[in-house]
Amino acid sequence: MLRAIAGSVLIAVSLWVFVLGLRAARTRKLAILGLMPASCSLGAFVWTALGQELDIVVRTAQGLTALTIGLAQAVGFSLVALPAERVWLRMVFVPVVLWAGTFAALWFVLPEHGVGLQIALAVFGALTLTAWIMLPFYGKDRGFVERNNRRLPSVRFACPRCGTRVDWTQGVAACTDCGLFMHLHWPADEAQAKRAEDAVAPPPPVERAVRFACPACNEVEEWPRGDNACSHCGLKLSIYWNTHVKKP
Ligand SMILES: [Zn+2]
Numbered sequence: 405m406l407r408a409i410a411g412s413v414l415i416a417v418s419l420w421v422f423v424l425g426l427r428a429a430r431t432r433k434l435a436i437l438g439l440m441p442a443s444c445s446l447g448a449f450v451w452t453a454l455g456q457e458l459d460i461v462v463r464t465a466q467g468l469t470a471l472t473i474g475l476a477q478a479v480g481f482s483l484v485a486l487p488a489e490r491v492w493l494r495m496v497f498v499p500v501v502l503w504a505g506t507f508a509a510l511w512f513v514l515p516e517h518g519v520g521l522q523i524a525l526a527v528f529g530a531l532t533l534t535a536w537i538m539l540p541f542y543g544k545d546r547g548f549v550e551r552n553n554r555r556l557p558s559v560r561f562a563c564p565r566c567g568t569r570v571d572w573t574q575g576v577a578a579c580t581d582c583g584l585f586m587h588l589h590w591p592a593d594e595a596q597a598k599r600a601e602d603a604v605a606p607p608p609p610v611e612r613a614v615r616f617a618c619p620a621c622n623e624v625e626e627w628p629r630g631d632n633a634c635s636h637c638g639l640k641l642s643i644y645w646n647t648h649v650k651k652p
């Protein structure tokens with residue numbers, strides 16, 4: 405019973421990660437893939453909770469949970485913010501967590517554990533742990549990005565095109581993963597006043613806004629594409645990105 409509850413909690417957390425993954429273009433397929441073992445293992449846990457403690461069902465449920473957790477971590481590591489010069493770490497982290505999940509699944513499902521499986525699980529388990537230890541260090545939101553020994557103020561939000569979380573710097577910045585250009589200016593009092601004066605037609609309204617903490621007052625706001633002002637402190641902020649380029 406306790407095992408079923410613990411398993412269901414882990415699955416619930418994974419489902420939440422998959423829902424986030426579904427919203428990002430780059431992890432949509434991975435998240436859909438993850439929903440399959442997640443729903444199957446949830447069913448198996450419910451079945452065992454109803455008193456059907458069949459060994460094979462319990463082991464299958466645990467194996468599917470391990471696979472689910474591996475896939476949820478892969479979605480997470482694909483979307484977390486990493487410095488531009490460290491995005492290659494995804495190429496290491498994502499396969500590592502997937503393999504760790506697979507070997508853990510085999511561990512639960514197979515009745516006997518050979519030396520090879522034990523070593524593989526130990527190695528990939530240790531690598532997964534290393535990835536988690538490194539993550540807070542590299543993924544920390546410092547409020548600035550260091551470039552050529554200069555600290556450029558930055559704000560963090562999900563890329564409107566690929567969904568990866570990125571620290572966008574003031575001025576023109578590119579997505580660390582898909583290269584989308586973001587034009588981000590604050591305070592933009594002068595530029596906005598000039599645009600209003602010149603009566604430049606505002607860009608067509610877009611269906612998406614991005615959400616991030618105001619760089620001046622730290623209150624989280626919705627910022628639609630275009631000229632904005634913070635509803636809390638009045639900071640003028642302009643944000644533009646191209647929307648006509650769509651990834652297939
Ligand atoms: Zn992107």
Ligand SMILES: [Zn+2]
Pocket residue numbers: 618619620621622623634635636637638639
């Ligand atoms: Zn503000």
